[in-house]
Structure formats: C-alpha cells, structure tokens
Amino acid sequence: MTDQNFTEISKRYRETSIIQNSAADILFALLDIKDKESVLDVGCGTGNLTKKIYDKSHGYIAGVDPSEGMINESWKHYGNEMHFQLGSAESIPFENKFDVIFCNSTFQWVTDANKAVRNFYKALKSHGRIGIQAPAMQDYCPNFVLAVDAIKNHETFGQTFKHFKSPWLFLNSSAEYAGLFQQQGFRVPFCEIQTIETVHTPEEVFKIFASGAIAGYLNKAYYNCEISDDYIRDFQDTVRSEFKKQAHDDGMIRLVFNRIFLIAIKE
Numbered sequence: 596m597t598d599q600n601f602t603e604i605s606k607r608y609r610e611t612s613i614i615q616n617s618a619a620d621i622l623f624a625l626l627d628i629k630d631k632e633s634v635l636d637v638g639c640g641t642g643n644l645t646k647k648i649y650d651k652s653h654g655y656i657a658g659v660d661p662s663e664g665m666i667n668e669s670w671k672h673y674g675n676e677m678h679f680q681l682g683s684a685e686s687i688p689f690e691n692k693f694d695v696i697f698c699n700s701t702f703q704w705v706t707d708a709n710k711a712v713r714n715f716y717k718a719l720k721s722h723g724r725i726g727i728q729a730p731a732m733q734d735y736c737p738n739f740v741l742a743v744d745a746i747k748n749h750e751t752f753g754q755t756f757k758h759f760k761s762p763w764l765f766l767n768s769s770a771e772y773a774g775l776f777q778q779q780g781f782r783v784p785f786c787e788i789q790t791i792e793t794v795h796t797p798e799e800v801f802k803i804f805a806s807g808a809i810a811g812y813l814n815k816a817y818y819n820c821e822i823s824d825d826y827i828r829d830f831q832d833t834v835r836s837e838f839k840k841q842a843h844d845d846g847m848i849r850l851v852f853n854r855i856f857l858i859a860i861k862e
Contacts, residue, residue, distance in 0.1 A: 618728050618791060618854055619644055619699045625785060625858055626726040628652050632694040635659070635718060637684050638701025642669030642677070648697055649677055659687060684711035689718040695725070700807065702729035702855075703763045712779045719861040725781075731788050731855035732767050738800065738850050739808055742837035746830055758820040762811050772855050781859035791852050797838040800848050804834065 628634060631654040636645040639658025649656045659682040660666050669679040682688070684698070684705050696715055705711045715725050734740055746752045766772055773786040795803070811817060813827050841848050 617793060618852070619647075621789075621856060622697070622699055622726050622728040623647070623651075625856060626695060626697065626724065628695055628697075630654075633692065633720075634695040634697055635687070635689065635693045637687070637696060637698040637715075638704070639669055639679065640665050642673045642679065644697070644699060645669065645677055645679075646673050649673075654694075657693075659683070684714060687711075687714040687718050691717070691720050693718055694720055694723050696723070698725060698727040698729075700729055702727045703731075703735075703765065705764055706762075708764055708775055709779070712775055712781070715859075716779050716781065716861055721861060724858060724860045725776075727772075727855065727857045729855055730763075730852060731765060731772070732853045733765050734853065735763075735765055736808075736850070736852050738838070738841055738848065739804055741841070742804075742834045743812065745833055745837045749833070752826065752829055752833065755818070755820065755822060755826050758818045759812070760817050760819065762814070762817050766855070769855065769857075772857055776857065776859040780861070782862050783857065783859045785856070785858040787857075788853055788855050791854055793850050794847050795850055796846065797835070797842050797848055800838045800841075800850055801835045803850070804838075805831075 628648060628651045630652060632652050633655040634648050634652055634657075636648055636656070636658040639645045639660045640662075642658055645656060645658040655678075656676075657678040657680070658666075658669055659680055660669070661681065661683040663681060666679050666681050669677075673679075684701065685707050696719060698715075702708075702711075719725065730736065746756050749756075769786045769788050773783040776783050809831075813822070813830060815822055838848065843849070
C-alpha cells in the first residue's frame with residue numbers, strides 16, 4: 596500500500612471512518628483485551644482506536660501504519676501515552692513482545708499475506724492472540740461494487756478503468772482465512788464472515804467510501820496507465836451520483852459490508 600492517498604485523507608479519517616469503527620466494536624468484544632496486556636495495533640491509522648485499546652489495558656501499547664500522515668496524526672494526538680512508528684504488516688520488527696495484536700480494517704491491504712502472518716506470529720508472546728477484522732469476498736461491499744461498475748461500464752471512463760489493478764486481498768471463505776493462520780502455526784478458535792448492514796445518507800456513504808476505498812481506486816500506483824485529474828474528478832462525481840440512485844424512498848441507503856472476523860492464538 597502506498598502512502599500518498601492515505602496521507603491526504605489522514606486528517607479527516609478520524610471523523611469519516613464510521614464503518615471501520617463500528618466493526619471494530621465487534622473485534623474488541625472478541626479479543627476481550629485485559630488490564631495491563633501489551634497490544635500492537637497494526638494499521639493504527641490516526642490512533643483513535645489505539646487510544647481505545649490503551650483505555651482498556653493501560654499496558655504497553657504500540658501502533659504501526661505505512662502512512663506517514665497517519666503516524667504523524669497519531670503522535671500529535673496520543674504520543675504522550677503510546678508509541679507509534681511507520682511500518683506495515685509485512686515489516687513488523689517485533690519478537691515475543693505482545694500479548695495481543697489488534698488488526699482492524701487493515702488485512703485487506705497486505706501484499707504478502709504469508710509474510711504478514713509470520714510476522715504476527717513472531718511479534719506475539721507464547722499463547723498471545725491476534726484478532727483481525729477486514730472486508731472480505733470479492734463482493735466486499737455491494738454498494739461500492741455497484742457504484743464502481745458504473746465507472747467500469749462507462750464508454751469513456753471504462754477505458755481508463757481497464758488499467759486498474761486491485762491492491763486488495765479479498766478471500767471468499769472463512770476457511771481460506773483460517774488456513775492462512777493455521778499454516779503459520781496458529782490455532783484459530785474463531786473465524787467467520789459476517790454481513791453487516793448500517794443505514795446512511797448518500798453523502799455519508801460517499802464519505803465512508805472516501806475514507807478508505809478511494810485510496811485504492813484513485814491511487815495512481817494501481818493503474819497501468821496515467822490517470823488524469825479529469826478522470827479522478829469524474830470518478831468521484833459518478834460514484835457520488837450512483838450512491839444517490841441507491842437511496843430508498845426514505846432517502847437512506849442500506850450499506851452492506853461482508854467482513855471477516857478472526858481470532859488466532861500462538862501455541
């Protein structure tokens with residue numbers, strides 16, 4: 596995952612990451628972080644959930660994120676209580692240091708899943724546990740996929756979109772996710788793909804889309820051609836318009852996400 600787009604959205608991410616935070620509540624319940632446990636937040640973003648981890652544990656809490664902008668925001672708001680550093684799941688340097696790894700809305704961005712899971716295993720103490728929550732399945736969010744299909748099928752925009760290469764890891768079954776962790780020595784007591792529905796205005800849905808997905812769809816690194824400012828503007832305008840079409844008679848959208856929830860234990 597490149598840093599450019601996430602750096603640009605980092606300052607507004609704290610207010611727009613609605614779905615990420617909602618799903619994180621489920622992950623918190625599954626992990627049940629205890630007092631004084633040491634926790635590594637992988638993909639910590641601007642540190643808002645890292646702070647929530649700290650409030651539960653008051654142990655040693657660290658966060659890593661590949662975006663310099665996100666890390667700067669984390670230090671700015673929470674640097675007096677927790678440690679933050681630049682890094683990805685594939686570059687975690689720790690060994691036998693943490694009781695818990697918290698990985699929320701991050702695993703879809705890994706480029707080498709096996710390496711990331713090996714790093715998770717090394718970073719955990721014996722009997723430590725990791726919890727991940729991430730979009731899952733190719734139809735990870737039917738609302739987003741349908742809106743982007745309007746770009747894909749557009750007579751003009753579609754020619755550019757043909758050059759888009761998805762940066763995301765989307766597996767289609769819980770067994771596939773569990774297998775990744777089991778192959779690296781983890782025991783997986785819980786692994787389930789859940790469908791989560793929330794209700795929002797079309798503009799709120801666009802802001803949720805812009806808080807994460809857009810960093811992939813409009814990142815020049817993921818195109819095999821140059822993308823123009825006109826394409827970026829037209830992409831955003833078209834997606835916003837498509838979300839308006841998805842609204843029901845009450846003016847609201849039923850936003851659906853398929854998400855993997857996994858707990859794995861180092862034995």
